[in-house]
Amino acid sequence: MIYIDPPYNTGKDFVYPDNFKEGLQNYLEFSQQVDEGNKKISTNTETAGRYHSNWLNMMYPRLKLARNLLTDDGVIFISIDDAEQANLKKMCDEIFGEGSFVGIFIRRTINSGKQDSVILANYHEYLLAYARNINQIDLNRRAKTEEERRKLYPLEDNYLITRGRYYISQLDKGSIQYSDSLNYPILAPDGTEIWPGSGFDDKTRVFRWSKDKVKWGMDNDYIVFKKMSSGWKVYAKSYEFRDNSDNIINPSNPYTSLDFISKEYSNFNATPGLMKMFNGKNYFNFPKPVPYLEDLLLYATKGNSIILDFFAGSATTAHAVMQLNAEDGGNRKHIMVQLPEPTDEKSEAFKAGYKKISDIARERINRAGEKIKADFADKLAEREIPLDVGYRTYKLADTNFTKWQSAPTGDLTELQARLDLMRESSNDNASEEDLLVEVLLKMGLPLTTRTKTVDVDGLHVYQVVAEGDSSEGQPVLYLNERAKPTLEQLRAIITDLTPSKFVILDDAFQGDNQLKTNLVQTCKSYDVELWTV
Ligand SMILES: C[S@@+](CC[C@H](N)C(=O)[O-])C[C@H]1O[C@@H](n2cnc3c(N)ncnc32)[C@H](O)[C@@H]1O
Incomplete structure (x- = not known):
């Protein structure tokens, strides 16, 4: 899986302009935000003539490469807001193919405020998802929450521990194609015959289960009889943790495009968490919330997946990977890539010694790793493969071996x-x-x-x-x-x-x-x- 949270091109964020004709030195100069005269380059402003082109030129080669890096069953998720959503969608359609479009999710960004908005108080942003190969993706379903399960399965019986709670539904149905084999009598506890619908001649209803299946259901307590004023009715039980053949199941729903609109996923659940890790100091603006990334991982990864984020920022993605591994016993790995962008000299981060954004990211991974080890100590002690919160760090650099200078010279x-x-x-x-x-x-x-x-x-x-x-x-x-x-x-x-x-x-x-x-x-x-x- 790849997750990226690129600069949204709001006119205020830093967008390093690529020029692929120049070499590494040029890249480093730009990413350090200074030109040859040591002047700041920084933001892509709205007044710049090539405002959208600059951003698209920056994104295009990165997304092309991202597609090549995805595994056949891989998915890329891209956070974006209104500034470039429409352009990004078109560009992704071209790079990944329209047929590889998985969907657009909505994420709530703020919970309240913007009372002075004149036209519209905007409370959300987007998450675009594309597959490398739509026929090979293997996305997970979202486990039902305790609250959802309580609502759906209100009843309890002697099998609470093994099968969970249950609900009942009538065994005869009108929407099933009529068949003689599903039109038969079931004996009620007092020996009365129960037929689908109003009786043998009613061809509008049949039982959902075959005769044999009903026998199995009665022997194994999957069938309930109820005496109503109109006579006996027969019901099938649907349990939380067993299907109607007694196989173990995990109650789940498909993910929906509105799954990230709760407050838990908003920015208010991001910055405070990061600040807490750095003794209350705000070193990085607009990180994503850890639970948001954790849920994306639950949706699109398996226990041994590799997750890449090449706009890593404060490394929220790495944090979520370690946290989820601790929670569900997984061994996912992460690759974080961050441009050597310096922090502002006036910022708290710079004053605290974090000269580059990647310095903040590394320290965040260190601190998150230690905290996760302490928080999950008991659970981690039971793991077969120990939780890995370590990482290696590499810098992009020129080769250490002599290169032949191929530019022609007569000198x-x-x-x-x-x-x-x-x-x-x-x-x-x-x-x-x-x-x-x-x-x-x-x-x-x-x-x-x-x-x-x-x-x-x-x-x-x-x-x-x-x-x-x-x-x-x-x-x-x-x-x-x-x-x-x-x-x-x-x-x-x-x-x-x-x-x-x-x-x-x-x-x-x-x-x-x-x-x-x-x-x-x-x-x-x-x-x-x-x-x-
Ligand atoms: C919005 S932040 C990512 C925040 C991250 N998701 C988090 O939760 O901390 C965007 C990142 O993109 C980086 N960036 C800006 N322009 C870039 C470019 N042209 N190439 C690569 N990275 C760039 C910035 O340094 C910044 O760290």
Whole structure:
């Protein structure tokens, strides 16, 4: 599932304008809200000539990518208000396809106020939902609340504990197609025959259940008889937690587009909660309420789903994922992406040391994780797989390996300088961890890959840890360009750790080609794939 809450383009919110012709540096400059002259760029104002285009240009590539990232059964939810709802709907129809439209939900934003509104006091916003493939989605139903169940199932019998409460409904019905097999008598407790409708000749009504099913119902207390002034009537019981074949059920309704209009989902249930986590301080404006995200997760995820939010803000989505996992025993994972947008220097957040929005998000995840662990301590102790409230954090950065500057040049000195640069393969300032992450990605391994450090014959190497904590045959990496290894040390790595693949920094050979050739031979003879980077 993907949930996003992009800037609504109200004229006041920050919308970073993309320019895909420029590189990472340009992106970072913009996202830090300063231009080359160190001037603030910030908001997309209504007076800007390309007001809607700016916003749409920003959203379009992100949504295109989002579609590619969705699984076949995945759904994307997008929060939006009137400013861009109509444009967003059209754009999503184009990107996801009109046939992939799941629906538009209404969310109550405020509970009261706006008494000075002249035209309309607007109390809601929207949530657009699109599927990657409408035929493959597997959305959940909403569990009936205790209140709904009390209303629907008012009666109790001896089976309260196992079957729950129940209601009764007449067993004969007029809306069913007439059939001789459903027109038969049932014996009342005093032996009187009960026929559907007014009797054998009444072809307007039949029983809903077959003769055998009624026998089963009577044997298992699913049938009730009532003596009315007009005679005996027969009823079937419908229980809260059993269907009429005694199978266990969870009473539920389909989600509706009006499911988020209660106060619980409004902004009044968002900011105060976040402020409470930060000792009463308001560090982030307009977070979404945690219960709202939790309900969306209940609707569109399973216990092991991955949830992505690439307009993460204060990371409400991550909070809801952890909270719901604690509540229902799930192991959902989240990926939060946040632009390196700085906080306003005059804001409480900045003064408290949160220089970027992502700093607030990380601290929120930390604090929410600790609170959830304390609040659900008893429940968590019973889990087979412990609740995971940890996360890794990565920054978008340029490569740590030397790139060939491909822009043509006729200047010989420039060309020489470029060639000199190519003599070193990796950036001297990069840490081993930086190199490790990049190489793992180049190897096609995910950012969640676990590694361990191992000392072999005085060399510090990294080895991938596979599921089940085993490192047997897993890739090994040597990424220290400052300590040139000996052939004996390299051979020890191969024989002690028996990796399938050995990755070594080219700079680690420090120009010793013989050492490199010997390593190639060693790897060949032990059937180990060698990668130099
Ligand atoms: C409304 S906030 C999301 C709030 C979040 N749902 C929460 O509950 O905390 C929108 C986020 O979009 C980010 N943003 C603004 N322009 C962006 C852009 N062009 N690309 C990516 N993120 C952007 C902002 O930094 C902000 O954190």
